[in-house]
Amino acid sequence: MQKTLLFQTTPRIVMGASCLAQIPAEVKRLGGGKVLIVTDPGLVKTGIAERLERVLRDDGLAFSRYDKVEPDPRLEIARDAADALRASGADVVIGLGGGSSIDIAKIAALMVENDGDLADYFGVDLVPRPGRKTLIVPTTAGTGSEVTPIVILSDEAEKLKKGVVSPYLFPSVALLDPELTLDLPPQVTAATGMDALIHAVEAFTSKNAYPMTDMLAREAISLLADNIRTAFANGQDLEARTCMLEGSLLAGMAFANAGVTAVHAFAYPIGAEFHIPHGVANSIMLAPVMEFNMLGNLPKFAEMAELLGEEIEGMSLRDMALAAVDAMRTLAADLRIPAHLSLFGIQESDIPNLAQGVMKVTRLLANNPRTMTQEDAERIYLSVL
Incomplete structure (x- = not known):
């Protein structure tokens, strides 16, 4: 039904x-x-x-x-x-x-x-x-x-x-x-722009996605991925700034209706306890959570590789999905966003409590395309420690 x-x-x-x-x-x-x-x-x-x-x-x-x-x-x-x-x-x-x-x-x-x-x-x-x-x-x-x-x-x-x-x-x-x-500093442009892109990615892969939210998320991913490097490198580029603002708007419309997923569930505990800026926390967690989640909906994760501008001809769905994950890692590196939790004082001994915090964010985990356990959460945190 x-x-x-x-x-x-x-x-x-x-x-x-x-x-x-x-x-x-x-x-x-x-x-x-x-x-x-x-x-x-x-x-x-x-x-x-x-x-x-x-x-x-x-x-x-x-x-x-x-x-x-x-x-x-x-x-x-x-x-x-x-x-x-x-x-x-x-x-x-x-x-x-x-x-x-x-x-x-x-x-x-x-x-x-x-x-x-x-x-x-x-x-x-x-x-x-x-x-x-x-x-x-x-x-x-x-x-x-x-x-x-x-x-x-x-x-x-x-x-x-x-x-x-x-x-x-x-x-x-x-x-x-x-x-x-126009005058946003590059690092703020990077962190907030990645946050918007993650909204679109998570709305697109949410269990609650449907054709209208998919349409908005696809356009948002394309707009943001195509313009974030320019906005970061040349903040006075009004066209890039306009496309970023429109992409953020469309991503907001998409996730307001389809919901975000586990990336945000991972970002909340480290943001609240270690005061990592929200966009940075999301960016650190994006690639490992995508790699974990992709088995839950390979066609959607594979499609994202094309939306991100990756060359995918002849690839299997799984390889296309992995290409999307690698594209996100490369993008975060280009934008000079930190890649490791240890840079913010997080130690291995903190991981179990942080993973418990992830499991409390049931509102978002309910949208996640793959079921997650606390052990999964600990492994994902450890992968970017």
Whole structure:
């Protein structure tokens, strides 16, 4: 029996160079009278936050700013941002920045309209009511959070990253201006771009993939693989930056509906405990997890080799799948992304506890194309120690 399929995404997407200027019109379209900008100290230093504020000020819109977002934000930051939103009286929240700022904007908007504690929302479909209107402006081509119903936060007590999944977390509007990404440093371009590519890979190979998500994932893989080296080597290339932002968007749409798999399950424990940046953690774990998973769906993994531009004529499905794995290793090396966990202080004695953390991420392991045990998880970690 064919299962019922559901596709959801952000209802309004505005994209194009210089479209930041359209922010006031989008705020007014949402019925907004006052805005809270949620961002991080780095974006303030770059002047991008001031660019947004100037656009709002020139149009006469009232705004305030919360700029305490940190990488891999803790639960406490989410609660603090929600308090700031309550105090501001804003009716529209603008999330400006990478995945951390976007996620904090989304969860703060949700918390102020729902009773209970943040901890009550961890899981799937546990949020009773919509939040305030959100307008998301990504400044990296990475998380795709502008089109996902997911927020990821770090629980330091449990040394885990936890997710809130709710359709109420889809933003009201996503606005993507590639000009905001032109000055991203190469290493940030690399890590966030690999994160986006991994979203597409995992959505494509998820057990919950279906034709619509496959279509989005295929296009995302091609766009990202074709442009990430150029964006890394020449950050001012607007065409490459535009393609990266579009690829990240499509990958976000794909994984929002098909789900990600074990790569993210491996990245969460090492990110939470050892503070490895999310895109780097994903990149380190990508090739070994792909190699483990490929037996679960050889045709899909084989097809990825062609999408990644590999020469595959005359190869068997298995060799094609291995070519896709090798292509990812080569790409990460070209982008100068670290390849070993030991570079971040992880030792062999840490592996069993980290593997236990992987097995707790049941929401993602349920999507994985191959069943995984804790022993498998330990072997995979050890392979990149």
